[in-house]
Amino acid sequence: MNRQQKKQDEKVSRNTRSTKLKLLKAATKEFADKGLNGARVDGIASRAGVNKQLLYYYFGDKEKLFVAVLEAAYVKLRKKEKELHLEDMNPWQAIETLVGFTFDYIAHNRQFVALLNDENIHHAQHIKRSKTIKGLHSKLLELLSEVLKRGAKEGLFRKNVDPIEFYISLASLCYFFFSNNHTLSAIFARNLTGAAQKEARRKHIFEFITAYLKI
Amino acid sequence: MNRQQKKQDEKVSRNTRSTKLKLLKAATKEFADKGLNGARVDGIASRAGVNKQLLYYYFGDKEKLFVAVLEAAYVKLRKKEKELHLEDMNPWQAIETLVGFTFDYIAHNRQFVALLNDENIHHAQHIKRSKTIKGLHSKLLELLSEVLKRGAKEGLFRKNVDPIEFYISLASLCYFFFSNNHTLSAIFARNLTGAAQKEARRKHIFEFITAYLKI
DNA sequence: TTTATTTCTAACTGTTTAGTTGATAAAATA
DNA sequence: TATTTTATCAACTAAACAGTTAGAAATAAA
Numbered sequence: 001m002n003r004q005q006k007k008q009d010e011k012v013s014r015n016t017r018s019t020k021l022k023l024l025k026a027a028t029k030e031f032a033d034k035g036l037n038g039a040r041v042d043g044i045a046s047r048a049g050v051n052k053q054l055l056y057y058y059f060g061d062k063e064k065l066f067v068a069v070l071e072a073a074y075v076k077l078r079k080k081e082k083e084l085h086l087e088d089m090n091p092w093q094a095i096e097t098l099v100g101f102t103f104d105y106i107a108h109n110r111q112f113v114a115l116l117n118d119e120n121i122h123h124a125q126h127i128k129r130s131k132t133i134k135g136l137h138s139k140l141l142e143l144l145s146e147v148l149k150r151g152a153k154e155g156l157f158r159k160n161v162d163p164i165e166f167y168i169s170l171a172s173l174c175y176f177f178f179s180n181n182h183t184l185s186a187i188f189a190r191n192l193t194g195a196a197q198k199e200a201r202r203k204h205i206f207e208f209i210t211a212y213l214k215i
Numbered sequence: 216m217n218r219q220q221k222k223q224d225e226k227v228s229r230n231t232r233s234t235k236l237k238l239l240k241a242a243t244k245e246f247a248d249k250g251l252n253g254a255r256v257d258g259i260a261s262r263a264g265v266n267k268q269l270l271y272y273y274f275g276d277k278e279k280l281f282v283a284v285l286e287a288a289y290v291k292l293r294k295k296e297k298e299l300h301l302e303d304m305n306p307w308q309a310i311e312t313l314v315g316f317t318f319d320y321i322a323h324n325r326q327f328v329a330l331l332n333d334e335n336i337h338h339a340q341h342i343k344r345s346k347t348i349k350g351l352h353s354k355l356l357e358l359l360s361e362v363l364k365r366g367a368k369e370g371l372f373r374k375n376v377d378p379i380e381f382y383i384s385l386a387s388l389c390y391f392f393f394s395n396n397h398t399l400s401a402i403f404a405r406n407l408t409g410a411a412q413k414e415a416r417r418k419h420i421f422e423f424i425t426a427y428l429k430i
Numbered sequence: 431t432t433t434a435t436t437t438c439t440a441a442c443t444g445t446t447t448a449g450t451t452g453a454t455a456a457a458a459t460a
Numbered sequence: 461t462a463t464t465t466t467a468t469c470a471a472c473t474a475a476a477c478a479g480t481t482a483g484a485a486a487t488a489a490a
Contacts, residue, residue: 016467035336037252041448051469056449058467116398117332121250124397138402158426164403165419172391173384180390182339183331187353188379204380211373212426231437256478266439271479 020058022048028069032111035118036066063126070119071132073112078136080105086143091151098144099209103174103202113179141167157213169212173205235273237263243284247326250333251281278341285334286347288327293351295320301358306366313359314424318389318417328394356382372428384427388420 026047030039041062045052059065084101086094106113119127127133144163151157177184177192185192241262245254256277260267274280299316301309321328334342342348359378366372392399392407400407 019467035250035252035333037250038336040446042446051467052448053450053470054468062448114336116395117336118250120395120397121253121329121332121336124401127398127401134401134404137404141403162415162419164405165415168392168399168416169388169419169423171395172387175395176387176391177383179394180331180335180386182335183342184383186339186342186349188356189349189352190379200377200380201383204377204384208384208423208427212423234437255476257476267478268440268480269438272437277478 016058019048019050019054022050023055023058023065024069024072027065028073028111028115031066031069031118032114035114036063036122039066067126067130070115070126071130073109073115074133074136077105077109077112078138081138081140084143086147089147091147091154091156094143094147095151095209095213096206098140098147099170099174099206100202102170103205106174106178107198110178113175117179151213155215158215161213170209173208177201231273234263234265234269237265238270238273238280239283239287242280243288243326243330246281246284246333247329250329251278251337254281282341282345285330285341286345288324288330289348289351292320292324292327293353296353296355299358301362304362306362306369306371309358309362310366310424310428311421313355313362314385314389314421315417317385318420321389321393322413325393328390332394366428370430373430376428385424388423392416 023044027039027044030044030047033039034043039062041055042052044065045055055062055065059068080101084097086098089097141163144167148157148161148163148166152159152161181192191197238259242254242259245259245262248254249258254277256270257267259280260270270277270280274283295316299312301313304312356378359382363372363376363378363381367374367376396407406412
């Protein structure tokens with residue numbers, strides 16, 4: 001049995017790609033769960049079911065693994081963004097798609113939210129150092145900019161909307177509900193974790209953004 | 216020289232209140248800076264300029280000190296909220312005051328934002344356990360609820376606005392810009408830390424919220 | 431003034447933790 | 461088949477760290 005066949009069988013005990021992937025997935029969970037400082041190297045290794053030393057063999061150290069986790073998370077996001085094709089839609093369609101995508105992506109990728117939260121505590125020092133992440137410049141802002149202009153020209157949208165301010169507002173409205181869900185639930189003494197609350201939030205955000213854009 | 220005189224002189228080397236306060240201030244900085252897991256007990260003690268053991272003497276352990284820090288932060292916030300007196304204002308005035316207060320409070324209390332971020336990573340477990348914080352129920356939501364109803368009745372505001380959704384949106388718009396400032400700056404390759412950017416953000420939030428509320 | 435209590439200090443301890451070493455087994459190459 | 465390279469493991473290490481101890485000094489109470 002040669003190597004190629006073994007790969008297909010996925011029964012290999014020795015395989016760089018699968019070991020790295022197992023570590024990356026385990027690390028994503030551990031870092032999202034406990035933050036960079038709270039995460040344990042032994043915890044990551046045992047979650048991945050591999051020897052701890054392989055973490056050092058493949059990633060160097062804990063912090064470099066954290067950077068690799070962030071990079072993988074951004075690669076995933078940018079890939080999804082590319083599939084939106086806002087440029088082919090009419091302005092209202094494009095905004096609706098963008099808002100829905102942003103909300104749903106955050107809702108389904110809570111680990112990403114947790115990682116970003118932690119990265120902000122560390123003043124984004126890892127993202128700032130990562131050429132990979134900087135290289136993945138999102139085209140979303142350019143696309144949004146074009147959509148806002150088109151909408152304004154067609155008399156559908158408010159004029160002179162700053163795309164960065166608008167995008168930050170959109171991200172805020174979607175992100176905060178999830179990132180701060182636990183403290184919000186505690187302070188309001190109300191359960192905000194349910195599906196109904198999530199759907200209500202989604203609807204409210206659409207209303208909020210629509211009200212701002214429409215003339 | 217008796218104890219009372221010494222207190223007035225503020226030259227006492229032995230004083231429960233001042234030692235606890237020094238520790239609390241130092242811990243607030245350290246926790247905001249490095250998170251619960253990143254913070255060092257020795258770091259807090261040396262920042263405070265007191266012996267490490269006093270931290271255990273007065274607060275029990277690191278985690279109880281963290282709870283005390285959160286409690287002090289909430290006490291401070293609730294105190295400021297009380298001074299708003301939204302009930303005496305007309306609906307638009309009240310909303311303007313609330314938005315301005317929320318933005319400015321967050322802008323001037325970045326440590327609070329950092330602490331909340333970290334507490335969310337820990338699933339709000341400390342806030343949930345704290346009777347002090349739960350006891351400090353904010354009247355803001357009741358006041359906001361009343362303002363929204365009054366505004367709707369007077370034909371100024373959109374009808375049937377859910378006060379919790381609205382409050383979460385307001386908090387989102389103010390909070391996210393500061394909590395995620397570092398990653399936003401890195402991703403957009405733009406400096407969002409300056410005073411001009413902050414002022415632009417403040418203005419945008421007013422426009423956004425006004426657009427939603429007005430009929 | 432003596433005794434008890436409170437506040438504070440320096441040195442210590444046991445554990446946890448990131449990271450290392452050195453050897454071994456599997457796979458690829460010659 | 462022999463040799464080199466790659467992947468994996470168990471055991472170890474040094475440092476960092478939260479928390480403790482035992483007692484001293486200041487203050488208050490008796």
